[in-house]
Amino acid sequence: MGNYAFGVDIGGTMIRLGLFEEDGSLLDKWEIPTELSYEGSRILPDIAGSIREEMKERAIRQEEVVGVGVGAPGPIDADGTVFCAVNLGWDVFNIPEVLGSYLNLPVKAANDANVAAFGEMWRGGGRGYSDVVAVTLSTGVGGGILTGGRILTGAAGAGGEFGHMRIRDGETESCGCGRTGCLEQYTSVGGILRLARKRLQKDAVPSLLRHKDFQAIDVFKAAEAQDAVAIEVARQFGEYLGKGLAAVASVVNPELIIIGGEVSRAGEVLLEYICPAFEKYVFSACRNVHFVMATLGSDAGIYGAAGLFLNQEERNH
Amino acid sequence: MGNYAFGVDIGGTMIRLGLFEEDGSLLDKWEIPTELSYEGSRILPDIAGSIREEMKERAIRQEEVVGVGVGAPGPIDADGTVFCAVNLGWDVFNIPEVLGSYLNLPVKAANDANVAAFGEMWRGGGRGYSDVVAVTLSTGVGGGILTGGRILTGAAGAGGEFGHMRIRDGETESCGCGRTGCLEQYTSVGGILRLARKRLQKDAVPSLLRHKDFQAIDVFKAAEAQDAVAIEVARQFGEYLGKGLAAVASVVNPELIIIGGEVSRAGEVLLEYICPAFEKYVFSACRNVHFVMATLGSDAGIYGAAGLFLNQEERNH
Numbered sequence: 001m002g003n004y005a006f007g008v009d010i011g012g013t014m015i016r017l018g019l020f021e022e023d024g025s026l027l028d029k030w031e032i033p034t035e036l037s038y039e040g041s042r043i044l045p046d047i048a049g050s051i052r053e054e055m056k057e058r059a060i061r062q063e064e065v066v067g068v069g070v071g072a073p074g075p076i077d078a079d080g081t082v083f084c085a086v087n088l089g090w091d092v093f094n095i096p097e098v099l100g101s102y103l104n105l106p107v108k109a110a111n112d113a114n115v116a117a118f119g120e121m122w123r124g125g126g127r128g129y130s131d132v133v134a135v136t137l138s139t140g141v142g143g144g145i146l147t148g149g150r151i152l153t154g155a156a157g158a159g160g161e162f163g164h165m166r167i168r169d170g171e172t173e174s175c176g177c178g179r180t181g182c183l184e185q186y187t188s189v190g191g192i193l194r195l196a197r198k199r200l201q202k203d204a205v206p207s208l209l210r211h212k213d214f215q216a217i218d219v220f221k222a223a224e225a226q227d228a229v230a231i232e233v234a235r236q237f238g239e240y241l242g243k244g245l246a247a248v249a250s251v252v253n254p255e256l257i258i259i260g261g262e263v264s265r266a267g268e269v270l271l272e273y274i275c276p277a278f279e280k281y282v283f284s285a286c287r288n289v290h291f292v293m294a295t296l297g298s299d300a301g302i303y304g305a306a307g308l309f310l311n312q313e314e315r316n317h
Numbered sequence: 318m319g320n321y322a323f324g325v326d327i328g329g330t331m332i333r334l335g336l337f338e339e340d341g342s343l344l345d346k347w348e349i350p351t352e353l354s355y356e357g358s359r360i361l362p363d364i365a366g367s368i369r370e371e372m373k374e375r376a377i378r379q380e381e382v383v384g385v386g387v388g389a390p391g392p393i394d395a396d397g398t399v400f401c402a403v404n405l406g407w408d409v410f411n412i413p414e415v416l417g418s419y420l421n422l423p424v425k426a427a428n429d430a431n432v433a434a435f436g437e438m439w440r441g442g443g444r445g446y447s448d449v450v451a452v453t454l455s456t457g458v459g460g461g462i463l464t465g466g467r468i469l470t471g472a473a474g475a476g477g478e479f480g481h482m483r484i485r486d487g488e489t490e491s492c493g494c495g496r497t498g499c500l501e502q503y504t505s506v507g508g509i510l511r512l513a514r515k516r517l518q519k520d521a522v523p524s525l526l527r528h529k530d531f532q533a534i535d536v537f538k539a540a541e542a543q544d545a546v547a548i549e550v551a552r553q554f555g556e557y558l559g560k561g562l563a564a565v566a567s568v569v570n571p572e573l574i575i576i577g578g579e580v581s582r583a584g585e586v587l588l589e590y591i592c593p594a595f596e597k598y599v600f601s602a603c604r605n606v607h608f609v610m611a612t613l614g615s616d617a618g619i620y621g622a623a624g625l626f627l628n629q630e631e632r633n634h
Contacts, residue, residue: 075602131470153570154448154571155448155570161602164600166560177601248568250481250482253472283480286475
């Protein structure tokens with residue numbers, strides 16, 4: 001058995017790579033640009049080249065590598081077949097087959113949000129838990145679900161993609177997906193700003209938010225400073241997210257919910273708004289849930305990708 | 318390896334038992350009463366006795382039995398530990414340990430709704446699928462979820478219990494669970510009758526439903542007969558259930574949804590009302606879902622319980 005694994009997190013502009021030891025500790029991490037030309041056909045050769053380079057520099061032999069885990073944005077099934085990853089220009093093909101043929105190493109691949117959730121469970125905020133929901137609040141709202149310690153992939157790799165669950169009837173503005181009332185419309189970076197702007201327009205009550213360049217996380221900072229308008233907006237955010245997570249919890253009965261993504265940089269103050277709403281909406285049999293903040297930040301993807309091999313190995317010990 | 322497995326489905330009044338061949342065919346099925354006295358402590362000995370009797374009658378030897386699968390109403394974790402099954406009077410204990418010690422056979426146990434869903438996937442309407450949501454519309458609304466062919470148990474065995482997901486804001490009547498706007502309030506037997514009665518009280522438009530003893534499934538029969546009031550009620554039912562199932566689909570990304578339970582006896586007409594609403598609410602990445610009716614009826618539980626052993630065996634072949 002090998003002593004190392006690589007974790008690869010493919011994004012639309014950068015690819016993050018990590019070299020891990022068998023015990024899950026991160027030895028090295030680096031980035032390469034995502035080359036989108038030729039329908040993304042350079043992406044996997046570039047990754048293979050970068051991994052070979054690292055192996056050469058560190059004198060790591062082929063047989064010392066357990067495998068290469070990959071997270072990529074798009075629907076990827078349990079066998080690692082991707083179905084049209086539009087952000088990368090990819091059509092339909094099997095990632096482990098193609099990357100494996102370049103590297104002559106075992107490869108596993110899964111959706112990036114699911115891989116990041118797996119990383120948080122394995123080495124981040126979710127350590128020691130195996131039934132976990134991770135929600136990512138960034139430009140979009142996505143998520144990943146672990147059940148019995150395994151990624152809930154779903155039929156087409158869209159397991160945990162609950163950002164477009166209908167959370168409010170009667171919404172008049174459209175979500176990016178074309179429908180209305182999606183969770184993302186109230187809890188993404190843009191969603192929080194939208195809630196804040198709507199509240200600010202309603203009247204002229206003084207608020208720390210009445211400067212033009214405020215960010216989504218400023219809402220929660222202002223709420224911590226007892227700004228009444230910001231508290232109102234934070235409560236709206238919490239109401240929608242708590243309600244959405246209660247619905248998710250009633251489907252998969254997690255023991256832990258991890259809050260991550262750009263918005264999570266606001267810190268634990270978020271939980272003051274999310275948890276009361278969650279408690280209000282959740283079915284009693286599913287209410288016994290801990291909430292924690294994500295801890296791995298943008299490294300969650302490389303951890304989770306390497307974990308596709310190393311976490312498995314741990315179990316087989 | 319053995320040639321037989323037993324499937325046991327424990328209900329509040331009757332226990333169903335089935336003897337299965339290794340290939341999943343049902344050889345015999347029978348029922349015994351559920352003895353609730355002494356805090357349900359007779360239930361497992363009664364099951365053990367009944368299984369031993371069947372083995373004796375058929376001259377089945379201990380080593381010919383692969384195992385005994387059990388479904389029971391209540392939260393049961395992945396190890397088969399039950400946590401307060403109130404309908405049976407049970408506290409906390411490990412079902413495989415206790416029943417296994419009576420029978421000296423391998424035992425597995427899981428929540429009854431999850432086991433029934435597993436049965437439908439293995440030998441019923443879901444044959445050939447592995448990412449499945451099964452919803453049961455009866456006195457209550459429950460469900461079971463299979464992901465990658467495995468039961469989604471959840472932290473406390475409440476995976477798939479989405480009947481109490483909030484589906485409507487502004488509901489004034491209370492659900493049995495104490496909250497308002499739960500899916501069950503619109504889609505259970507009682508929920509459908511409630512929708513129908515509310516509609517009938519609204520005006521005096523003639524309807525086939527204006528006789529006092531109509532049942533939930535009569536709503537759909539009358540809708541098939543072009544009864545305008547019944548069609549309206551069926552549409553309301555479909556709207557709520559389609560919306561709820563769209564939320565579930567956006568969490569677990571199934572390839573198949575199976576409609577079962579007492580209400581499903583109305584037949585495929587239900588899908589005419591459920592599917593358009595599902596299409597309207599579901600996230601595009603999760604919309605590629607087939608809908609079928611459950612086919613095993615009240616045998617789903619014994620099939621699924623036996624399948625806890627036999628489906629596994631099939632995989633290992």
